[in-house]
Amino acid sequence: MSADGTEADSPVLTPLPYHEAIRAYLKTEEADIWQWYASNRVREEQAEAVRFELLKTTYRIDRETQPALYTAAEAAAGKLALDVPITIYQAQTPAALNASLAYVPGEAHIVLHGPVASKLTEAELQALLAHELSHLVLWRQWDGDYLVVDQILSALTHDRMAEAAHFASARLLGLYNEIFCDRGAVLVAGDPLIVVAMLVKVSTELEDVSAASYLRQAEEIFSRGTAKAAELTHPEAFIRARAVKLYSDGRKDVDAEVAEMIEGKPALEELDLVGQTKVAGLTRRLINVLLRPAWFRTESVVAHARLFFPDYSSGEGIADDALLKDDVQTDDDPMRDYYCYVLLDFVTADRELEEYPLAAALSLSERLGLKDRFLDIARKELRLRKKQLERIDTEKDSLLAKARDNKLP
Numbered sequence: 001m002s003a004d005g006t007e008a009d010s011p012v013l014t015p016l017p018y019h020e021a022i023r024a025y026l027k028t029e030e031a032d033i034w035q036w037y038a039s040n041r042v043r044e045e046q047a048e049a050v051r052f053e054l055l056k057t058t059y060r061i062d063r064e065t066q067p068a069l070y071t072a073a074e075a076a077a078g079k080l081a082l083d084v085p086i087t088i089y090q091a092q093t094p095a096a097l098n099a100s101l102a103y104v105p106g107e108a109h110i111v112l113h114g115p116v117a118s119k120l121t122e123a124e125l126q127a128l129l130a131h132e133l134s135h136l137v138l139w140r141q142w143d144g145d146y147l148v149v150d151q152i153l154s155a156l157t158h159d160r161m162a163e164a165a166h167f168a169s170a171r172l173l174g175l176y177n178e179i180f181c182d183r184g185a186v187l188v189a190g191d192p193l194i195v196v197a198m199l200v201k202v203s204t205e206l207e208d209v210s211a212a213s214y215l216r217q218a219e220e221i222f223s224r225g226t227a228k229a230a231e232l233t234h235p236e237a238f239i240r241a242r243a244v245k246l247y248s249d250g251r252k253d254v255d256a257e258v259a260e261m262i263e264g265k266p267a268l269e270e271l272d273l274v275g276q277t278k279v280a281g282l283t284r285r286l287i288n289v290l291l292r293p294a295w296f297r298t299e300s301v302v303a304h305a306r307l308f309f310p311d312y313s314s315g316e317g318i319a320d321d322a323l324l325k326d327d328v329q330t331d332d333d334p335m336r337d338y339y340c341y342v343l344l345d346f347v348t349a350d351r352e353l354e355e356y357p358l359a360a361a362l363s364l365s366e367r368l369g370l371k372d373r374f375l376d377i378a379r380k381e382l383r384l385r386k387k388q389l390e391r392i393d394t395e396k397d398s399l400l401a402k403a404r405d406n407k408l409p
Helices: 015-027 030-037 044-057 067-079 122-140 142-157 165-188 190-204 209-224 237-248 253-264 273-290 299-309 333-346 355-369 371-382 384-394 396-404
Strands: 058-061 086-091 098-104 107-113
Touching: 015 030, 015 142, 015 253, 015 273, 015 355, 030 142, 044 058, 044 086, 044 098, 044 107, 058 273, 067 107, 067 122, 067 165, 067 299, 067 333, 098 209, 107 122, 122 142, 122 190, 142 165, 165 190, 165 237, 165 253, 165 273, 165 371, 190 209, 209 237, 253 333, 273 299, 273 333, 273 355, 299 333, 333 371, 355 371, 355 384, 355 396, 384 396
Parallel strands: 086 107
Antiparallel strands: 058 086, 098 107
């Protein structure tokens, strides 16, 4: 049991739910591209180009001159069940403290940036090396699928036809990759405080830090409200520190907590490929609930639903959806407006139903916590007088009862 009394499991290194979701999406929706990349892994000429670039831009550290560095790296690789030759380099250009992995199949090429080797303790340096080696673990295991995911998203974002969702997906994948690799560092270090200290030193370049103090600082941030990652390539240090602690504690809900910190609630302008799929599913559920009454499922209305989903069935809306209210909650105004406009679309789908669809939409928007915004949009788009809209809102329950009793005009 963890310190906060929740059930705990021993940490294991596995892909996060987002990794699995984006892999499933690409395998299904981009099957041809997936097959091509899965069949065309990094070729030897590409690997040789990476090695040559390292020779030009780094100083290769010999095992004889710094044996302790190689001993630490190989010990970390052993704990990660990674059996590959390791070469370590020092970047030639001045840079902030960091490290990176240059990908070559079957080899580990780790580049140190800035005076990181002298700033970290032996344990912290090994945690940093473990973090970089964990990238290789992610790309080598699970049939190499996550290397394919990386390659496909990289290609999509470099295409001139790239969409915002491609960039959002690549960003989220990168952030989750860092969380995965931090977990690898925890497994090697055996102590989350070592990993947190390493993260703080790398981000601040301080020589002496208190990991425990920084964890309290991170918790203080979240005690004041929700916060989600805003950076492009790496989550903020306070997010990574808290994620490390949650993982080390073996929290049952760790992946959900991490997703909340990395993604937060859906934002319409920031949807990635997986997020678009989720919102499409929510849209279908929203339509299902709205069209639950038999009187609403006229030929014209169902035809309109098929503009959203070509395979839509007129019987889909017969079941209630108790979870919909929680699932559509968002602090993103455009996302909230989107749901309201979906409801409004069906208000005018069959003019012969007169004001009954508007009564149904008002009732559902109230149940979902969207009513105030829906009223504003309906008044504007339908060009209704305020008193006219207020009357329908006031009478919506009786109107819907009349519709259920088949007393439509």
